[in-house]
Amino acid sequence: MSAGAKKRIMREYGECMADTPPGMKINFDERNMTKWEVLLDGPDQSPYAGGHFKLEINFPNEYPFKPPVVSFKTKIYHPNVSNDDKGSMCLGLLRADEWKPPNKVVAVLRLIQTLMIEPNPDDAIEPSIANEYKENRKEFEKNVKDWVKRYAK
């Protein structure tokens, strides 16, 4: 990774520290600054409320020309997060063809929070969960809460 990229990550970390979005905690290891660990509280106005989620943000070598890679380390029942041990996300900003270098991690974190309040079933990685979200909201919310209880307490 280039010196410029490292500098930029440092700067972004500084900005995040100065203005951390509510309900979020960032663990940063200076020896390995390309991997951030984020602890995220389920937003109050969502069925994820009360859950604590661990996320990992990995910066590629080409950062900021390529988007960071986000994965949920805590299992989460969500149409836009893959339901496997990777917990990966790939939509909006996080897509290589939509990412623009001036985008920042903070925008990514805000996107994740927004998606927890309002999932995007039209760009889903888990079609069955997306379907349930669209057709049977009650069942969806019940499942979300079940998973929060099981994995995210």
Next chain:
Amino acid sequence: MASLNPDDERAEELNTLQSIYPELAIEHTNPFTAHIDLLVAPTIPLPGIFEPEHVVSRLAYLPAIHLDIALPAEYPANAPPLVNVSTTPSWLPSATADSLAKEAHSLWEEYGGAQMLFAYISYLQEAAETAFGLSEITLPSGLQAELESYSKRMKRELFDKETFDCGVCLEPKKGTVCYRMERCNHVFCVACLQDYYNNCIQEGDVNNVKCMSTECGETRGSKKNARLISPKELLQIPLALETVERYAKIKRKKKIEADPHIIYCPRSWCQGAMRTDKYPKITNVREMDESDSETDEPVKSATDEPLQADGPEKRRVGTKGMDRLALCEDCNLAFCTVCLASWHGDFVSCQPRDTSQLTEEDQASLNYIMRNTSPCPTCSVPCQKSYGCNHMTCFQCKTHFCYLCGAWLNPDNPYEHFNNKKNKACFQRLMDMAEGDMAEGNVQFGGARGAEQMAAFWEEEAMRIQMELDAQHS
């Protein structure tokens, strides 16, 4: 006679003015005269029309207006200031200059004999923002170069003095190491621009060579609005010439590949695109200033003809006569776009054909090529010797090679190959079959494929003899 009393109201006014405008110069010889240059940067660039060619050029900065002020002894109470407005070179119409000067008089009257120079200068500065109410200026073409270069220089100077926050490295950078995008005016530092575009072009990802700003064409659903950056602008950033050439080449290739109307040369060793005005060959990237949209959009041609639905290659059907003729842009072969044979004249009717299916005629010519030519070791173009020595130069890629064995030859010393005993097959055979393969109507092929055939023939012969012997023994 002007009094030199420093308490003079006039001296006081000019001194005060000088502390507001440090660039105001008071004459040493006469402390009641001064001059100042005022920047002319209209908020909307002023169109300059240069006659007699009628070239229109939009000028963002114009040479400063030069204001001369002389304060008579009766100023301010009983006389207006004497002012003169001029420009060098003289671009300001004299009528405008006069009316600006007259304004000093009316302001003085308005102020009822009070000090009014500050108000006047402010008035001029404000008027400069609207280009003094001018909607265009007509000037002799002799001034064009000077005014354009002035405008450019001022723009650069003011830009260099500014500081920008580069949105990529997130650091404040001086204007001198930044670049302002031509179409959208977004500013990034040159190092980040170079990193990004070099990376895109290196990876062949030419559709991302557009402004990096999130504001540029990224509104959902209409992201196609973002324009690709022109090769000319990339050179200004600056990117290396060879990188920009690669960019232009890939972009052109992608466009050609996306265009279903383009037919490729049927020669399997060439496969160049057919010649067309739509995608001119790249000659000089320095002059390519078009910033087109993404190349993956299908190209809509004006005469959208029905295309053959599926097939290995989409091709025009129903095309007749001379419309079928196409020329390969690489090897210049004239061919028919329908039957993909070499051009057969406009009266012959023909059927669509896949490149993989060969007509008898093509098969025959392919067989001939396989038997009677030597491939160039670099580009594989088939070569046949009509006359001369066996040191060949490929007509397409200029590679030097040996006609007998097909070996690549060192262009600095190609004859060494024929003088070296180690090369048994070619030693002392430079002039073998110098009269060419078709000498006196006898096809006597002396090229590399001839040698292969000879080897194959003897192999078969040996096999046959062996089998005969085996048969006798049993």
